[in-house]
Amino acid sequence: MKMSIKKITVIGAGAMGRQIALQCALRGFSVVLHDSRQQGLDEAFKFCNEYLDGRIAKGKLIQEGKEAALARLRATSDLADAARDADLVIEAIVEQFEPKAELFRRLDGLCPKHTLFASNSSNIRASRLAETCGRPGRMLNLHFFNPALVMELVEVVVHPAVSEQVIDAAMEFCRAIGKAPVLMRKEIPGFIVNRIFRALTREAISLYEGGYATAEDIDLAVVKGLGHPMGPLRLLDATGIDVSYLARMDEYLETGVESAKPNPILKQMYERGTWGKKSGKGFYTYPQK
Known part of the structure; x- marks a missing residue:
């Protein structure tokens, strides 16, 4: 059966997370942006408003488009709230193994069984993170590039436990948000x-x-x-x-x-x-x- 990705959760409202979340919202997905710091969420939404206003000023977006995108994007500092309906969780927190591993351990107990887990890590392989939670076949890397609202490339990096169904869903999702995915079927630190x-x-x-x-x-x-x-x-x-x-x-x-x-x-x-x-x-x- 074909997998359907409609609801996205992005963990981490920093420079990458906020852009990934907004890109998904602009492309019609329902998005929850999570950060443990309310200040981080406030700064992220300030950025989103300013970015969209800039697009309007350049004639590349209309006011209704801004309002529609922001209506599809909500913020929460409650991880359980962010996780409960997600079809896909994209992690974009600090580039260190232990914080990421701990996050995915928690998410495994909070997300529905069908949820796919993706790390935006540029270096930490999904197979390492998969060892920390109970769904290795649903864990992969989706590595976006900064600035994620502009750069088209996404490196989709998988390991042997990931099924073709999950790979197809990930590649289709990337294309649906206007990105050009490249698939790595064999992991190596740093990717391509x-x-x-x-x-x-x-x-x-x-x-x-x-x-x-x-x-x-x-x-x-x-x-x-x-x-x-x-x-x-x-x-x-x-x-x-x-x-x-x-x-x-x-x-x-x-x-x-x-x-x-x-x-x-x-x-x-x-x-x-x-x-x-x-x-x-x-x-x-x-x-x-």
Whole structure:
């Protein structure tokens, strides 16, 4: 029987979660956005309103479209409330294994038996998370890219326990929300894009660390020489130094592969809280609102 995904729950109202939730609502899905912090939910809905107003100002959305999308999107800080009717739960919390594993353990007891579980993790494999709950065949990765309202790609990453029925449902869902899914039938930390991106950024950071060139000139070289729309150091600032550090550290601790170990300066920036655009300073300095 074909699986039907109509009700979406997104856990985590940060930069990625709020965008994934709004993208689903804009495409006609009923969405619950959960965060344990009311402030996080308030900030998420402020973002959604401002984003939709911007679309209206550019003539890409009408007022009725904004109202319809927001009517399909609700917020809650109660996990049981968020979980009870979900066909699909997308987790978008901190990029660390234990918090994610604990969340899915709780969700397993709160969600209906048919609910699919997906992690937006860019590095932590669903098969690891599946060991923590009672539905390994319904656990996969749906890795969106930042900004999720703009970037079309979603990496759909599965493991042997996941059925073709679940894979088909996940791929169909991604297309239904206007995304271009790519399927990975074999897991590897970092998936496709991040493995390629990390090789590039590792060298860019090493050049910066060694004082060979400024961040501006390293990025300019990649943009003008390789044709990338954005340089690797500015992109690290945009996605979050914290996210990058934690993902690399998780892979290093799991595999022991030396090339996965974060550059020393990345560790220093993480510990100082200079996480890029979100904190006002990373490789570049950003004006704070």
